[in-house]
Amino acid sequence: MKALTWQGNQNVEVTDVPDPTIEQPTDAVIKVTSTAICGSDLHLYGVLGPYLKPGDVLGHEAMGVVEEVGSEVTHIKPGDRVVVPFNIACGHCWMCERKLFAQCETTQVVSEGKGASLFGYTALYGSVPGGQSEYLRVPQGQFGPIKVPDGTPDEQFLFLSDVLPTAWQAVAYADPPPGGTVAVFGLGPIGQMCVRIAKYLGAGRVIGIDSVPERLALADRYGAEPLDLSKVDDISEALIAITDGRGADATIDAVGMEAHGGAPGGKLASIAQKATGLLPDPVAQKVTDKMAVDRIDALLGAIKGVRRGGTVSISGVYGGEVDPLPMMEMFDRGIQLRMGQAHVRRWTDDILPLVLDPADPLGTLDLTTHQLPLADAPGAYEMFRDKNDGCIKVVLKP
Structure with a gap:
């Protein structure tokens, strides 16, 4: 089959890879009909290369039609249309029973000290082949895939894989008072949905922060x-x-370590990130995981721009462990921080009725700016990274 594979820093190619098969009785295999490029994919494209090897299949936002299921998969069958959550969870372990699906103990990558395995996201998260491909093997298929009805555009449901639950969790963690004010830092796909969800859930005022005109206009x-x-x-x-x-x-910090701020610290961190990519992989892995400095302009803005006793919700991904934070100011002002990978299946029951609503209250059909064939994925990565052509969200069609 054809799949988008990582070949080196800022170098991805569509290549031939083996077709996936059922390996465990809890597996499913789907024929991918739509798969999206996420801001987190740009971390792999330009920062987290030391944890990848040439030929790794990228992508963690996918949906399609079930081709085959293992003997323990009973809630879906061949021919069903499904969306696949980006984190791989069993649904029955200690963490999953508490709806902490991003920390699933069945798929935790214990060797790397990380949480649940993720599709298409480096050795840190299990080296599971991703969904920017013609077919996808889905581990824990007895729990993860979400069945959706036929006869509607993929884009109505695709974002249940990541964007919608990530944004929903970000707003839920922010927990603004009814009629309160929420400021969203970063108006990429997650930030756009944070704006819409915050308004839907009762925020009186939502302030959208970015510097890209098309993103500001869409949030407006x-x-x-x-x-x-x-x-x-x-x-x-x-x-x-x-x-x-x-x-x-x-x-809400919907940016993460790819913030393009102009502060001196941001520029220095950008240089450090690029320099790390030039180190031998074993060395670079240790530097990235333990010593890497992220560009934290958005996070500092979110911390310093929240009121006393307010809450900072972090949905953007960070990679280092030595990022400096203004702890005295945070403590004095009584700020609360909540963060983490989205527990996708925790939120999908709340979101699905809104996605099914013909009125499309969250505007899921209005988020995609570019639909392209899988063959055009390398150029699409560059366009998304550089924010060219008004690009906000790219959906690939294998």
């Missing part, structure tokens, strides 16, 4: 007050100034 269309990073000297001061001098009730 769904009720956000756009705040252009390029037009302010200090984003946290600007945010405080427009919130009665207090700051937002809650802030």
Whole structure:
């Protein structure tokens, strides 16, 4: 089959790889009909290369039609249309019983000290082949896949794999008071959905922060007050100034370690990230996991722009362990932090009725800006990374 494979730093290719097969009685195999490029894929494209090897299949947002199931998979059958959550969870272990599916003890990558395995996401998370491919083997198929009805566009359901539950969890963790103010840092796909979900769940005011005109315009269309990073000297001061001098009730960091801030620390961290990619893999792995410094402009803005006693919710992915945080200020101001990989299946029952609603209250059909064949994936990665052509979300069609 054809699949998008990692070949080196900022080098991906569509190549031939072996077709997946049923390996365990809990497996399923699907024929992929749509698969998306995520901001987290850009981490693999440019930062986390030391944990990849040439030929690894990328992608963790996929849906399709069931081809085959193992003997212990009973809730879906060949011919069913399904969405596949990006984290691989069993549904019955100690963590899963507590709906902490991103920490599933059955699929935890204990050797790397990490949580549940993820599709297409490096040796840190199990080296499971990803979904930017014609076919996908789905471990823990007895629990993970979400059955959806036929006869509607894939884009109505595809984002149940990651974008929607990640954004839903980000807003739930932010927990703004009814009618309160939420500031969303970063208006990529996750940030866009955070804006819409926050409004849907009762936020009185949502402020969307970015510097890309197309992203600001899209968030504005769904009720956000756009705040252009390029037009302010200090984003946290600007945010405080427009919130009665207090700051937002809650802030959401939907950016992560790929923040393109202009602060000196951001530039230095960008250089450090690129330099790490030039080290031999065993050395680079240790540097990335234990010593790497992320670009944390968005996180610092979220921390400094939230009001006293407010909550900072982090959905953006970070990679290092030595990122400096203003702990004295955080403690003095009584800030709460909540974060982590989305527990996808924890939220899908809440989201599915909204996705099924013909009125499309979350605008799922309005998020995709580019549909391209899988063969065009290498160029699509560059376009998404560089934010060219008004690109906000790319869906690939194998």
